[in-house]
Amino acid sequence: MKLRVRATKIGKVRFTSHRDAARMWERALRRAGLPVAFTEGFTPRPKISFGLALPTGAESIAEYVDIELQHDVAAADVDLETLPARLSDALPTGFDVLVAGEREPGIDSLQQAVTSCTWQLWSPLLSAEDHFDACRLVESAELVLERERKGKRSADDVRPMILDLRPDPTGDRLIANLVTIGRALRPGELAELAYPNIDARDVRALRTHQWLDHDGMRREVLPLPADVDARTLAVLA
Amino acid sequence: MSTLWARIEPLLARVQKPARYIGCEDGAITPRHDKIDGGDAVAWLLAYPDTYEVGLPNQGLQILYEILNERDDALAERTYAPWSDLDREMRAAKVPLFSVDTHRAAAEFDLLAFNLSSELVFTNVLNMIDLAGAPVRAADRAADDLFVLVGGHAAFNPEPLADFIDAAVLGEGEEVVSEITKLFWDWKVAGRTDRQSFLRQLSKVPGVYVPAMYEVTYDGDRIAAVEPRYPDVPATVDKRTIVDLAEWPYPKSPLVPLTEVVHDRLSVEVFRGCTRGCRFCQAGMITRPVRERPAEQVRTMIREGLRSTGYDEVSLTSLSTADFSDIEPVVRGILEDAKEIPGSCNTMTINLPSLRVDAFTVGLAGEVNNGRRSGLTFAPEGGSWRLRKVINKLITEEDLYGAVESAFSQGWTRMKLYFLTGLPTETDEDTLGIAELAKNCVAIGKRHTNRASVTVSLGGFVPKPHTPFQWFGQNTDEELQRKINLVRQATRRMGGVNVKWHDPAATTAEGITSRGDRRIGRVIERVWREGGLFQEWGEHFNLDLWASAMETEGLSMDWYVFRHREENEILPWSHLTAGLHKDFLWGDWLDALAESGVEDCRWTPCYDCGVCTGYGIEHVVASPIAPAGGSQGTGQDLSRGGEVPVTLMPTRRQPAEVAS
Numbered sequence: 047m048k049l050r051v052r053a054t055k056i057g058k059v060r061f062t063s064h065r066d067a068a069r070m071w072e073r074a075l076r077r078a079g080l081p082v083a084f085t086e087g088f089t090p091r092p093k094i095s096f097g098l099a100l101p102t103g104a105e106s107i108a109e110y111v112d113i114e115l116q117h118d119v120a121a122a123d124v125d126l127e128t129l130p131a132r133l134s135d136a137l138p139t140g141f142d143v144l145v146a147g148e149r150e151p152g153i154d155s156l157q158q159a160v161t162s163c164t165w166q167l168w169s170p171l172l173s174a175e176d177h178f179d180a181c182r183l184v185e186s187a188e189l190v191l192e193r194e195r196k197g198k199r200s201a202d203d204v205r206p207m208i209l210d211l212r213p214d215p216t217g218d219r220l221i222a223n224l225v226t227i228g229r230a231l232r233p234g235e236l237a238e239l240a241y242p243n244i245d246a247r248d249v250r251a252l253r254t255h256q257w258l259d260h261d262g263m264r265r266e267v268l269p270l271p272a273d274v275d276a277r278t279l280a281v282l283a
Numbered sequence: 284m285s286t287l288w289a290r291i292e293p294l295l296a297r298v299q300k301p302a303r304y305i306g307c308e309d310g311a312i313t314p315r316h317d318k319i320d321g322g323d324a325v326a327w328l329l330a331y332p333d334t335y336e337v338g339l340p341n342q343g344l345q346i347l348y349e350i351l352n353e354r355d356d357a358l359a360e361r362t363y364a365p366w367s368d369l370d371r372e373m374r375a376a377k378v379p380l381f382s383v384d385t386h387r388a389a390a391e392f393d394l395l396a397f398n399l400s401s402e403l404v405f406t407n408v409l410n411m412i413d414l415a416g417a418p419v420r421a422a423d424r425a426a427d428d429l430f431v432l433v434g435g436h437a438a439f440n441p442e443p444l445a446d447f448i449d450a451a452v453l454g455e456g457e458e459v460v461s462e463i464t465k466l467f468w469d470w471k472v473a474g475r476t477d478r479q480s481f482l483r484q485l486s487k488v489p490g491v492y493v494p495a496m497y498e499v500t501y502d503g504d505r506i507a508a509v510e511p512r513y514p515d516v517p518a519t520v521d522k523r524t525i526v527d528l529a530e531w532p533y534p535k536s537p538l539v540p541l542t543e544v545v546h547d548r549l550s551v552e553v554f555r556g557c558t559r560g561c562r563f564c565q566a567g568m569i570t571r572p573v574r575e576r577p578a579e580q581v582r583t584m585i586r587e588g589l590r591s592t593g594y595d596e597v598s599l600t601s602l603s604t605a606d607f608s609d610i611e612p613v614v615r616g617i618l619e620d621a622k623e624i625p626g627s628c629n630t631m632t633i634n635l636p637s638l639r640v641d642a643f644t645v646g647l648a649g650e651v652n653n654g655r656r657s658g659l660t661f662a663p664e665g666g667s668w669r670l671r672k673v674i675n676k677l678i679t680e681e682d683l684y685g686a687v688e689s690a691f692s693q694g695w696t697r698m699k700l701y702f703l704t705g706l707p708t709e710t711d712e713d714t715l716g717i718a719e720l721a722k723n724c725v726a727i728g729k730r731h732t733n734r735a736s737v738t739v740s741l742g743g744f745v746p747k748p749h750t751p752f753q754w755f756g757q758n759t760d761e762e763l764q765r766k767i768n769l770v771r772q773a774t775r776r777m778g779g780v781n782v783k784w785h786d787p788a789a790t791t792a793e794g795i796t797s798r799g800d801r802r803i804g805r806v807i808e809r810v811w812r813e814g815g816l817f818q819e820w821g822e823h824f825n826l827d828l829w830a831s832a833m834e835t836e837g838l839s840m841d842w843y844v845f846r847h848r849e850e851n852e853i854l855p856w857s858h859l860t861a862g863l864h865k866d867f868l869w870g871d872w873l874d875a876l877a878e879s880g881v882e883d884c885r886w887t888p889c890y891d892c893g894v895c896t897g898y899g900i901e902h903v904v905a906s907p908i909a910p911a912g913g914s915q916g917t918g919q920d921l922s923r924g925g926e927v928p929v930t931l932m933p934t935r936r937q938p939a940e941v942a943s
Contacts, residue, residue: 058288059541061301066542073539073593076624088656090630103296136593138307138541247296 047121048149049113051133052268055106059140064099070138071096071111077136083114097156097256097267098163101232106253108163110156110267112149121148144274156256160226160267162209164255165233167220171244174217180240181211181220191235204239207231211240223257287378288386294372302542303335304369306361306383309539309592312348313385314358325467327351327359327460328382328392328415328429332399332407333819335363335383339538340546342600343435344398346533347456357464360384360392364407365414367816367823373414380414389415393467395429399437402796403789403818406811408433409447419808421449421495426478432463439522439569440748442855443799443807445494450485452492453859454522454569455555457531459490486516490523492859499801504842506800506853522569522861526900528555528576532584539592548596548634549588553581553613557602558885558902562675562875563664563703565747566602569861571894573885574903578609582616589624589631598634605635605644606885608906614651640678645689656694661686662701665709666716672878673708675871680720687724691731698724698737704766705744705758705790707875714766717741718773718780725779736779741767743790745797749861751871753854756847757794760826763787788826792818794844795829800855803843806832864893883909 055067062070072092075082084090093114100106115124130143137143153159168177183189189205207230210223220240224231233251241249257264295301315324329348331338338344344361351359360382365373373379380389389395395415397408413419417429424430433441434452441451452459466488470481479495486493496516500507511518525531537549554575557567576584585597597617601607614633621631633651638644640661648659663678665671671678687698702717721737728735743763746752758766767784774780796803809832810818817823833840848854850869867890874881884890885902886909895901 058305058307061295061305062541063302066302069543069547070541075593076595077590077593079624084630102301138309140307248293 047115047119047124048151049115049124049129049146050149050268051111051113051130051146052144052270053109053111053133053137054142054144055100055109055140056142057105057140059138060103060105063102064096067100067109067141068094068096070141074133074136074141075113078132080113080133081116081119083116095155095157098160098226098230100253101234101251104165104233104251104253107144108253108256108266110256112156144270145268147268156267159258160256161259162223162225162257162264163253164257165222165224165236166214166252166254167222167233167237167240167249168218169241169244169249171248172241174213176241176243177213177217177220181213183240184208184211189239191231191239193235195229202229204231204235208236221254226256286386287381287388290376290378291381291386294369294376294378297372298368299366300542303363304365304383305541306386307541308339310534310536311384311538312352312359314352314360323356323468323471325357325394325464325471326392327357327394327396327464328362328389329359330362330395330397330411332364332397332404332411333817334366335540336542336544338363338398339540339544340550341398341400342534342550342552343456345538346531347396347460348538349533349535350457351460351464354461354464356468357461360387362389362411364404364411364817370410370414370816379416380411389429390417393430393471394432394463396432396434399433399435401819402437402443402793403824404437405444405796405807406815406818408444409808409811410816412447420446422446424449424478426475428478430467430481436566436569439565439859439861440798440856441492441494441859442801443796443803445801446804447808448494449482450491450493452523453490453520454861455525456523457525457533459488459523462488463491483513483516489521492520494801497858504839506855506857509853509855509858518858520859521898524572524862524894524898524900525555525574527903528552528574529580529903532576532580537588537592539594546598547594548598548632549585549592549594550598550600551581551584551588552576552601553599553604553607553610554601556902557606558883559603559606560675560871560881560883561664562673562751562871563706563744563747564602565750568750568863570602571862571892572900572902575608575905578613578616578905581609581613582620585617586620589621595630596632596634598636600636603637603639605639605641605647608904610647614647618651640686641682642685642689645686645693648690649693656696658697658699659690659695660699660701663720664701664703665706665713666702666718666720667713669878670706670709670713670716672880673875674703674706675875675880677880680723683720684723684727687727691728691735696728696732696734696736698728698735699740700724700737701740701742703744704741704770705763707752707755708878709766711766711769714769715773717770718777721774721780722777725777728779736781738781738783739770739774741770741782741784743785743787745790745793747797748854748856749863749868751868751875753798753868754848754850754872756845757791759845760787760791763790786821786824789818789821789824791840791844792824792826792829795833795840798855799843802836802838805836806838809835862892862894862897864891864897867892885909 083093095112097110126146129146133143186205188203190201191204192201207225212221214221222236234246237246237249256267258267295304329344331341331344348359351357362382409419412431415429418424430449432450433448434456438451466484482493482495485491486496496512497509498512499509554573556570556573558573561567617633635648663683664676665674721739724737725735746755746757764787771782774782810828813828815828885904
């Protein structure tokens, strides 16, 4: 069977890379004693796959991991209720599994299926007014960003990548919904555009949602049960 | 008095590889810091003067970290050298050196203890002391300042660091850290007033050397004498050695880093010490005698370690792992235990570093590698049998070809051969022998696979203190480069042979500090002030900094690096000892020049190097006979199957015979 779990990456561990996190998961699955399936060949690797990479330094309460279990493991053998705690215990502090589900056969991989993400951006150097001003970016017809990838500089219009910008209820954070299909707009790049007066490296980012498109409706890959949601929000506060 | 994390965090958003600085490893300890504030527990900041990736796997540091944190009167945290980008950010933001465990300022600790595994990190030591906010020179430190200690292999000649450290610990740290802790606790409770009185007490702890308690006088360039300043300070400092490795099953909770490090696997030390007697090898000389860990304990540590860390790879560490008496049953046991780990799916890999050069060893490597054939490394070190007798690495060509044949026939396609250049008595014939060996190894390989290739890796030889080669004048960088070129030229048309080499300039710089005296401290300080950090890293290394610092200080490269020493010369470390008699070392040096090898005393009668007899300790070796399949270092007649009876207790002294 195949599992899909939703986890956090919060606190000091935000400075680990996506690759680091992948290694951590491999070790954690072995520590938890989960019967993970392996690839064939001389160097068997556990069959686990990760969603969209989280930039180093960003935090998240919506990281997804797909885990394939060995053939002889039936759905009834795995207690999805207790699995989050079992995995969280085996993961470093800051990585907490919030919810686990069975991944239905035939559905797309995370990389293919996720169409947009919601982020929170904030900084002690920013005021409610700064966030309010930042929301005006959506009024522009075009937003040209000069950026570099693999040594190549390019100037891209990133306006189509911004679905929505609005302040959060407290006014201390900006909530951004960004497209992930094609060359994505990274939260750090949005910060450069949104807050021209400060160093974008001083802007913190938290991924709160990864969205799937489902017959024109968006839905969270794995929504949080109400009790978990409350607990997570408490952690963040 | 609390964590600096809030000030460090914004800096980490500005540097490469920020995960180096966050701690958070599985196995990391959060010590009881209320005790620091209460002023009673002795707080150690254990430092590795290189990057986190290099330093984290260091077993010595991990062992002391656990031992200290198990004590009620001590606590320990860790720190590593910040890379140049964070160094800049820290200095600009006035953030001092911090621990990675709770991110506290170094100044909140009592002792800053460095693990020194090589000499080229010395400038990083100065930099970290400076970042910690303490005066770089020990003489300028006040009672409230940190005490700077060093230990590890490169601390066996701490003289180049004498001006900057408060004390050096010689040998194994397991017991002595507790003795230092107790002494410090008493001094702290008594009001922590007179720094000198504490240092004087400290100098009486066996294994601890306090440079400030000794006066060095010179006669021109030569050292005239090294004498204690006070009658109660010992004239000679002996190394510390634990008797039984079984009593120290550390680390019990190995640190599992969250980011990539150089050895990202479980490490279990199977024995300490080595008596193969390779004359160039400082590690083999200063860690005697051989003390094996009981096989059952090795198996338990691995089983528990894999379970708690989640690793699927284990390294059995020692200076020559195939010499471990119970290597075969232990390996079988590990593979059996691994099957019981759910989800392991038989992916367990056992790593056997520092392998002997023989077919038995290759067979063993084949069993444990799970079909993976990534590459195999052998270290014949010398290009001819004559030269290998000089350095006492008694590998015959048959041993090497047997090992290589065995490896290629079992599916390996790539072989790496390590050689040293610039060894005593080395001729161009010896050097060219390297190319010849490589050619023959490839020819053997081609019988099995067309892809067969051999990489020759050339390291420049740096004579080390406390070895029989400590009197030898190092080759100049020009000479080393010439020898490298000889090998390159000779192998140019050999298909399947690649040559790699260590930068001869870095070998020269290492030579300055390796056998330097206190005067070299000024050179180290100058190189550091000129920005010479991370000198082990090619991109940062700069010989010009060293050469110009030597010149400015009026010190001669010839005198310190390239000159042969004389028998009755007082060497900078003459007052420090790893237990090896000077007569033994000098005799072994003469034996080397006479191309005469010496047997491994683990399985043959004692030749009295001085360590066991001097310290009242002995080998702890489970098997009374030498391992089958290789003659390396044992001097055995292979046709007799390695039946050499072991003598566990030294029976006779025979220095005269050895020196003859």
